[in-house]
Amino acid sequence: MGKSTEIQATNRIIRCFDIPQANIDQRTVSSFGEEWKTFHGFDQKDLKVTGDMYFDIVTDEMLNAESLVIDIGCGSGRFIKYLEGRFKRIVGLDPSKAIYAADELLGTNNKVELVMASTDNIPFPDNYFDFGYSLGVLHHIPDTSKALNDCVKKIRQGGFFLLYLYYNLENRPFYFRLFYCMSNFIRLGVSKLPATLKGGVCNFLAILLYMPFVLLCRFLRLIGVREKIRRHIPLQAYERQSFYVIRNDSLDRFGTPLEQRFSREQIRKMMEKAGLTDIIFSKRLPFWHAIGKKF
Numbered sequence: 001m002g003k004s005t006e007i008q009a010t011n012r013i014i015r016c017f018d019i020p021q022a023n024i025d026q027r028t029v030s031s032f033g034e035e036w037k038t039f040h041g042f043d044q045k046d047l048k049v050t051g052d053m054y055f056d057i058v059t060d061e062m063l064n065a066e067s068l069v070i071d072i073g074c075g076s077g078r079f080i081k082y083l084e085g086r087f088k089r090i091v092g093l094d095p096s097k098a099i100y101a102a103d104e105l106l107g108t109n110n111k112v113e114l115v116m117a118s119t120d121n122i123p124f125p126d127n128y129f130d131f132g133y134s135l136g137v138l139h140h141i142p143d144t145s146k147a148l149n150d151c152v153k154k155i156r157q158g159g160f161f162l163l164y165l166y167y168n169l170e171n172r173p174f175y176f177r178l179f180y181c182m183s184n185f186i187r188l189g190v191s192k193l194p195a196t197l198k199g200g201v202c203n204f205l206a207i208l209l210y211m212p213f214v215l216l217c218r219f220l221r222l223i224g225v226r227e228k229i230r231r232h233i234p235l236q237a238y239e240r241q242s243f244y245v246i247r248n249d250s251l252d253r254f255g256t257p258l259e260q261r262f263s264r265e266q267i268r269k270m271m272e273k274a275g276l277t278d279i280i281f282s283k284r285l286p287f288w289h290a291i292g293k294k295f
Contacts, residue, residue, distance in 0.1 A: 073137025077102030
């Protein structure tokens with residue numbers, strides 16, 4: 001696990017471990033540290049809308065008030081906040097300075113422990129947690145499959161792990177992939193900018209690229225156009241999200257130096273390789289999020 005230090009944050013002591021360089025991209029870690037320093041003030045509506053999207057396939061049998069839980073790549077701690085009342089104790093783990101933003105958001109909750117560490121050195125025994133999740137994180141790690149293996153090792157037999165990885169748009173029309181190629185070209189440039197300039201550019205991109213699609217989807221929903229039709233519009237997933245969340249995701253999308261994308265089948269194979277079975281993929285956005293049981 002390496003050496004660790006204990007640092008008194010605003011609301012709790014945070015254990016900080018040395019971050020190995022084997023399976024981590026330091027530029028990406030630093031980028032997310034800056035991102036969550038900026039975006040950590042989620043209100044209850046934002047938390048519910050976002051949390052409901054990811055936890056739609058999680059039952060009370062899988063996760064409940066008796067569960068020992070780990071959030072891997074917790075960022076600002078927003079999903080921990082969303083899950084209040086659904087765990088006995090939870091560990092939020094992140095390799096970046098976002099861990100201090102999580103401390104601010106979560107306040108003085110003695111059921112929450114925050115740890116600065118990476119997937120290479122999760123400082124808990126194997127087979128320790130009842131439930132784990134990593135949402136929108138492992139595709140930012142050089143070897144995603146190894147990172148997933150390291151995460152699932154910490155889940156007990158019969159426990160569950162919830163995963164969200166960026167999809168490669170294999171279930172989408174060609175114009176979605178065209179839009180992605182354009183946005184990825186922009187990301188390669190924006191991600192190299194200094195933090196302050198990057199934030200300003202990403203705010204502009206939220207208005208220029210996100211909002212036209214979002215406003216169109218909101219208008220179509222208002223006049224009664226079915227979701228089945230609205231789903232053919234890029235960024236439809238944001239039609240119920242606040243502009244704060246949209247700005248956050250614009251920075252997340254365009255400010256990130258490293259991202260990878262996977263097909264549903266590739267994700268299934270990685271989950272099975274990590275020791276998960278009975279895998280369930282959500283049929284709803286965001287694609288793909290799935291849950292499996294450790295055998």
